[in-house]
Amino acid sequence: MDYEQLKTFLTVADVKSFTKAAELLHITQSTVTSRIQAVENFYGKQLLTRSKRGIKLAEIGTELLPYLQRQMELWNKSLRMVSEHHAALRTITIATTYSLWRGTMVQIIRDLQSSSFSLRLETDHSPIIVEKVxxxxxxxxxxxNKPVSPNIVSIHVLNDTYRLYGHKHFAGTDLENILELPRLPWIYMNWGHHFEKWLKEEIGSDLFKPLIEVGHSELEMKLIEEMEGVGFLPDEMVDRTRTDLVPLTVGSQKPIPAQNVYFIYKKSRGQEEAIQTVVEKLRNNGKLNI
Structure with a gap:
């Protein structure tokens, strides 16, 4: 199985059509067919099922898909490395979570600007970022959360602290008991393992029923504003000059835990110039807690 065959298979899996895939890849439909057959012959399994309703992944194709997507990412990564080999600047790819793209993290990225490399930024969930590293x-x-893999170096960068915020409609309102939270228009975002564990222990799994659960911090804030709701937000994310969000006191058995943020890289790459440069810049700017 070669690069073009894999690329064609992933395109067909995405658009669910040989014809559309041929148009997107600027090749003939017969070429698409032959490349798909080559991929299926490589695995000795039918990865796509064809019917009058169209194309869909077979069960084994669905299981293989994330691995093939990662393989394509690695292929593209290797191609970029070769193309950048003689370039004036090497590109270093850094990823972070959706919820971290704000205030402090944006400033950290600004601080990482360098004359010796350029930055490529990605966004994903923490477990996927760990896998990609x-x-x-x-x-x-x-x-x-600090990865448990012995092959990853984890450096504590900062602490996020959280508070319950609500639409200005809730000004002066306090929750004497956190069990009242599910009765409100609660917009929930998972701020990490320790936060989720704390919250479920406080209100119980049976009452853990937010109005809406989101995966992006800016969306949570927007929904709190638009739906006149409440939700937990990092303190540094909420501009103190804003009048549309107010902090709410909430009674709980334990305080809201702070969430650690770590800069991570593969241990075997620690001597690479780009990695060392990033670590040194973070250290010089007072961002590393070593």
């Missing part, structure tokens, strides 16, 4: 798809990342 391990397989080399990306060079480094910023994640919540």
């Amino acid at each position: 391990l397989d080399g798809t990306i060079d480094a990342g910023f994640v919540y």
Whole structure:
């Protein structure tokens, strides 16, 4: 199985059509067919099912898809490395979570600007970022929770602290008991393992029923504003000059835990100039807690 065959298979899996895939890849439909057959012959399994309703992944194709997508990412990564070999600047790819793209993290990225390399930024979930660091798809990342892998170097960068915020409609309203939270228009975002564990222990799994659960911090804030709701937000994310969000006191058995943020990279790459430069810049700017 070669690069073009894999690329064609992933395109067909995405658009669910040989014809559309041929148009997108600027090749003939017969070429698409032959490349798909080559991929299926490589695995000795039918990965796509064809019917009058169209094309869909077979069960084994669905299981293989994320691995093939990662393989394509690695292929593209290797092609970029070769193309950049003689370039004036090397590109370093850094990923972080959706919820971290704000205030402090944006400033950290600004601080990382360098004359010796350029930055490529990606966004993903923490577990995926860890996997990509391990397989080399990306060079480094910023994640919540310290990875347990012995092959990853984790450096504590900062602490996020949280508070319950609500629409200005809730000004002067306090929750004497956190069990009242599910009765409100609660917009929930998972701010990491320790936060989720704390919250479920406080209100119980049976009452853990937010109005809406989101995966992006800016969306949570927007929904709190638009739906006149409440939700937990990082303190540094909420501009104190804003009048549309107000902090709410909430009674709980334990205080809201702070969330650690780590800069991570693969241990075997620690001597690379780009990684060392990033670590040194973070240290010089007072961002590393070593």
